[in-house]
Amino acid sequence: MRLAGKTVFVTGAANGIGRSCALAYAREGASVALADVDLAGARDAASEIGAAALAMECDVSRAASVERAAAEALARFGEIHALHNNAGIAGPSKPLDETSEEEWDVLMAINLKSVFLAVRAFLPALRRTRGTILNTASMVGLIGQSRHAAYTATKGGMITLTKSMALDYAADGIRANAICPAAVMTPMLESWCDSQPDPAATRELLGRIHALGYCPKGDEIASAAVFLLSDDARFVTGCILPVSGGAELGYRV
Numbered sequence: 001m002r003l004a005g006k007t008v009f010v011t012g013a014a015n016g017i018g019r020s021c022a023l024a025y026a027r028e029g030a031s032v033a034l035a036d037v038d039l040a041g042a043r044d045a046a047s048e049i050g051a052a053a054l055a056m057e058c059d060v061s062r063a064a065s066v067e068r069a070a071a072e073a074l075a076r077f078g079e080i081h082a083l084h085n086n087a088g089i090a091g092p093s094k095p096l097d098e099t100s101e102e103e104w105d106v107l108m109a110i111n112l113k114s115v116f117l118a119v120r121a122f123l124p125a126l127r128r129t130r131g132t133i134l135n136t137a138s139m140v141g142l143i144g145q146s147r148h149a150a151y152t153a154t155k156g157g158m159i160t161l162t163k164s165m166a167l168d169y170a171a172d173g174i175r176a177n178a179i180c181p182a183a184v185m186t187p188m189l190e191s192w193c194d195s196q197p198d199p200a201a202t203r204e205l206l207g208r209i210h211a212l213g214y215c216p217k218g219d220e221i222a223s224a225a226v227f228l229l230s231d232d233a234r235f236v237t238g239c240i241l242p243v244s245g246g247a248e249l250g251y252r253v
């Protein structure tokens, strides 16, 4: 029960990594606010948790929606001890010059501006609880990825935001960290595989890129997230943690 007595606000909690994290936080004793544009999915995930969960509709790219969700979560739980910025979209598989201005703007708003909006909305509460911020970035925000320049830019931005926030809010006792998965078999990745020229070969490749030999589903990511939100990580801030099965390591044969 490493999160007993804590309340966590998780975005993108209806599916994939966010859902796995929300369920893991609840198993560790936390109350969880599950925010997503997919309200039905958030309700479904909340029903697996029970009374300690609150599902709410929230578009993380819109300030009014984020502020409304923050107010609703605070009204229900009284305090928030952790903000997990996880909602995101994969965006187009294209090099930069083929990316439209609209695709760029949508990606930036959902994947990056969302962090700014949520941190701004929750900072007074996080200052009261000396709470913590966790961002779901990506390994490609550190190492790059072909045909995904705009997406990788959002994740690289998230990584530097994490470090800068760790510095800015350390005096308030607020920690800020990020997790960097390589690939995780979630609804996002399933549809990304389907959009590739050879979906079966892409799925096979996603198993192989991880040195540990398989593509995880979400629990592996949630375990690292629990640690970073818990008091076990009380002296860990500005950490960009690969949860990647060694996908980024070295040359391979």
Ligand SMILES: NC(=O)c1ccc[n+]([C@@H]2O[C@H](COP(=O)([O-])OP(=O)(O)OC[C@H]3O[C@@H](n4cnc5c(N)ncnc54)[C@H](O)[C@@H]3O)[C@@H](O)[C@H]2O)c1
Pocket (backbone or CB within 6 Å): 011, 012, 013, 014, 015, 016, 017, 018, 035, 036, 037, 038, 041, 058, 059, 060, 061, 086, 087, 088, 089, 090, 110, 136, 137, 138, 139, 180, 181, 182, 183, 184, 185, 186, 187, 188, 189
């Ligand atoms: N799956 C991977 O391989 C992988 C790897 C590295 C990083 N990530 C990152 O992990 C995070 C979660 O990805 P996932 O694979 O679980 O995706 P997913 O599509 O399975 O789940 C993402 C959730 O975010 C929600 N969402 C989308 N736009 C939203 C918005 N505007 N406001 C609120 N909610 C919104 C979706 O409804 C969905 O429930 C993303 O930030 C993604 O970039 C994923």
